[in-house]
Amino acid sequence: MDTVSTPEPQSDLLQKSVDNREKERKAVTPKRRVYCSSSPLVEFLNPLEKVQVRVGENAQLHCSFRSLGRTAFCWIHNRKKLVVDGERTHIESSSNSSILTISEVFAADAGSYSLFVRNQRGTAQHTIILNIRDRPERPASCPFVSQLTPSSLVLSWCGPSYDGGSAVTNYVVEIQSLGPSDTRDWTELTSTCKDTTYRVCSGLHPQGEYRFRVRACNDMGISDPSEESDCIKMDTAGRENLSFVDVVIDTTHKVKDHYNIHEKLGVGKFGQVFRLTHKETGRVCAGKFYRAIVSKDKEAARKEIELMKQLHHPKLVQCLGAYDIRSEITMIMEYVAGGELFERIVDEHFEHTEPNSMQYMRQILEGIQYIHRKSIVHLDLKPENIVCVNSVGTLIKIIDFGLARKLEPGKPLMVMHGTPEFVAPEVIHFEPVDLAADMWSIGVICYILLSGESPFQGSSDSETLALVTAASWEFNSEFDDITDEAKDFICKLLKKEKRARMSCEQALAHAWMASSSSSRRVTKSLNKDKMRRFLVRQKWQKTGNAVLALKRMAHLSHRSDGSESPSMSMSEQAVASLEQQLRSQPSFPQTFHDLTEPCGATVYMACVIQGYPNPEVVWLLDDEPLEETERLQIQYKEDGLCTLTLAQVQPEDSGIYKCCASNYLGQALCSARLTVAR
Template sequence: SLYLQKWYGCLVVCVHIVMVSRPVHDGLNLSILSSSFLSLSGHGVVKFLDPVDKVQVRLGERAQLYCSFRSLGPTASCWIHDQEKVRKGSHPLNSNHNILTISEVLPVDTGRYSLFVRNHRGTFQHTIMLSIRDRPERPASCPFVSQLTPSSLVLSWCGPSYDGGSPVMDYVVEMQNLDQSESGDWNELTSQCKDTTYRVTSGLHPQGEYRFRVRACNAIGVSEPSEESDCISMETAGEPQEEETPPYVDFIIDTTHKVKDHYNIHEKLGVGKFGQVFRLTHKETSRVCAGKFYRAPGSKEKEAARGEIELMKQLHHPKLVQCLGAYISRSEIAMIMEYVAGGELFERIVAENFEHTEPTSVQYMRQILEGVQYMHHKSIIHLDLKPENIVCVNSTGTLIKIIDFGLARKLEPGKPLRVMQGTPEFVAPEVINYEPVALPTDMWSIGVICYILLSGESPFQGSTDAETLALITAASWEFDTEFDDITDEAKDFICKLLKKEKGARMSCEQALSHPWMLSSSLSHRGTKNLNKDKMKRFLARQRWKKTGKAVLALKRMTNLSHRSDGADSPSNTELGTEACQAVRSLEQQLRSEPSFPQTPHDLTEPCGANVHMACVIEGYPEPEVVWLLNDEPLEETERVQIEYKEDGLCILTLSCIQLEDSGIYECHASNYLGEALCSARLTVHR
């Protein structure tokens, strides 16, 4: 009978077997013929060999993305950049690697490069992230001067929106003396500022006028200078005063004016998914504020912006940043907030001259709990509590405020609330599992913040977002060695917050009544400074992640954790039109007429022996195969067996051969593109 077998919709990288040069006798293990094929784990699966996940190069350097793989049968492959652009690599048909070379890397070349490999079993992919190591971009804002006294001042600024692919380690602060004859010269005040604030205490004259600018430094180099500050006249300085909480404002949303009608807009303070934040000064009162300008192109975004403004109108507490007004028009949605100049709490803590002890940590945690307690009394949950949303009121004190209520929601009785957004390391298990959230959801995040505050380590940090989320859902964590010098009360405080079941977590009231909170003023408490090295590394990692980007949706993050060896073809919604067409065309590239890379040998065997004739067949679509003896189709019987393996190996087995089995054996393979023939002579003797 004819032995026919077809493979549909498939494609593979071919590994040729080495045929045995001598006759195949009875009892020989046929796995020798195809050992290199069968060593693959799984038939037809493309196996990526020692895959690289990340490649870093300097701007303008040559980048080479190399991906080798192993498979069975013919293959075709292509590179897709950021799910859209097709990039041409070097991949001869049926080769076992593909190399994409970019001669001079530009910023537009960064991103995800996915190699799609098609074989007879389907489409497989592996992704490499290409990033550029370069000098940082210049700081996003000019230095803003605060706490001006006759002999000192404090500078604050916003870091670069992109760190150059290497964490920002220091800032260079420069000053220009406008009273000197050579006023164009800039003098370096420091090159080792670790924070985005700096107190200038020397070189200032009571009647002097100055400008300031800053540069960012990473391992590659120093950025261009920021924009220059306004001219600062020391004669306008007054005595330092304590920061006062602004009076609470019950405002009406302005729908007839724009922000610039009432405020001067200065440097940019931050950028996020929502839009941008700028420093503002009121045109009449000169009061300094912050303006949050929403990017709201669609109705859904507009509704979210209005929702945050309405929610902020309800929050009046000294530990929560205050909303002072809002403007809504067809072309602009903006919220006016009090300006908080002290910078992020964790950035302040790692400063060389700043004390960081367990008792000071208690002070910070108490303030966070007081602010969250006020929100919870109003049935409002923050849903994005994390270190960067805890900021200092000024650059010298220990007062803090909670900011960024873009994800905050009001709970309504009888209406379960489910969300799928947040920041991976700080979200609670119920968020990841898409279960109803509640007030204890914030308490989990507070527990994570406290853990990091005391140790500098993140309790759930994995090597990928997917691994981090898996650790959170399992509530898998432990105290590392940094907690050896931390009190048992502090550990108990954290343990009672990081409970998998939200109902088992402490409330704000219970947390504020915890022995750790109440014992902070006792004289026997230790005041040992906590190690800041790990917190510095934590902040460097957070800067790397942010690089100017806002909160990511958890759905999107879990989609990014794709498998290197996955056989799942990308859907039309995941790839752009051009990329989809390129991946689909891989199947066309595979098409080839049949051929025989390996053919059977002539054999001379005695009567009664068992004989195996083997060949390797290639071609796509998979050829139809017919064996013939002396031009007649060979029928399968108890003595005649034909086996066609998935790797293209075709074996004809003749048991207990007789004289009449002598003759020419032909293997004929054909598909719609063509046909091929190979043959061997069998001679049987007595």
């Protein structure tokens, strides 16, 4: 029996034809834009690095650039999106430049201003440092008194939270005499004090009463005076540091009798620290509750309290009281609310530079110099024991004197405790230690502060200790942009032979410390990524909880797939939004036209394509996709120019040529007729 085929309906044949054509079209490899690897993403033209103005003047930050195609850009101030109010802050922009004008600048306007430029290839940025020059703010604390004798004393204070945009060059120390016949006028003791300590050794009467204050100076002028010190009575010599609390140990009450106990602030080898508030005054303090069960632990706790009672310096956490009863020993300390210094530094809103790092090292040295002059060695200097006074300034304090010891003549001190990465070689060798052990630790802290990595970190504690004992270290790549003075400072501290290390006095007199007052050059921000990883590792080692550490690492850095962390900052969101601004469906600002060419000629058709994401391109002849051959070449360049070149044209090449550009937002088409004359 013959099989009779039934003709397919015309509509089905048409649909098959369309389907086949679509299959053929899909089989064609779309043309993608080709970028020149040697051309920069965005070229900034003669960019400004620094703008310096006085308070009240107008600041203009101009940035020109060269970029292919459409661009989107935004300004970020100190890692925060710049708020443009149109009154005091104004931006004028074109396709290749942006001018930011700030009228009547304040001190708060100072900092880094980054212009982020986004084009189809990616994002580039240029940062301009705006330096607002003004008088310094007044010193952050009143002068504190120590080493009081009937005819002399030592003053110490905290420098200003903001130096006015120019380094503090000196301090003016003023005195007020409070005797019955005195005028109570303030007179100048000195105007050439270079540090935040000053010994007054003349002009003081043994029966006199005095107050002191200080002013900070830079090349723009002199600050307002600090707060006044307490009244100092010279005839009370022997009761040292009268401007600090004279601690009396309470042996009859419990802490709970006077304080409310709140959240835990930290846990150490010798006890736990809680936040406290005084029931009557409401004053916030910190309470260190010792694990003092056996007599040996109780004796260690009492030694720390006795030692802390002697330490009165603005760079050291202060002891405010103590409770010692049979079941509990507690030390009351001032509450330092700013958190660990390194945690502050890695915050995205915090500018981390070499000059800032030098100022932190100066403060550490000032505090350690004070205890060294009392023959006390800290023995546990490490980043977590350097904390910020508050959450906004740059003042620090040294905490945790649980391992500190007082050196006694003729009695060698040998210890076997500390944190492996920070202990000096003589501690590991169980040799006599002295003040130089702290200087080694200061060198390690400085190395990490500038590079984010530990110079002696090994894969295990034993490997770390081996590196320390060998004093085996070198500068990593992060030090390529660090000054020679800073590297020399570290080299003179990380000496295996302890007698070769700098003392605090020598370190404070080092050229790196002096560079702040003589150098005006702006250094770039230091990379924080390695310090973030360092902090993660420290927390991991401290808690032993790898899961928490991994979660923290995921929060601190970008995810491995290149997408942003879920908790993006406002500045990150602003930069990410630039990509959104660029998005557009394809269009043809320039198209090709109908052509009539003779046989054998070479035909050239060109159009310009815009759109983001970059459109993919397919060329068609009479709706049939075209593939490249030796005779037919297609180019799609980085400036959006797309060309079709057809050599040795023949009559059969005649027809309608179309260029189809598409991205996920849409599709555009341009076409022209080619007629090949016989």
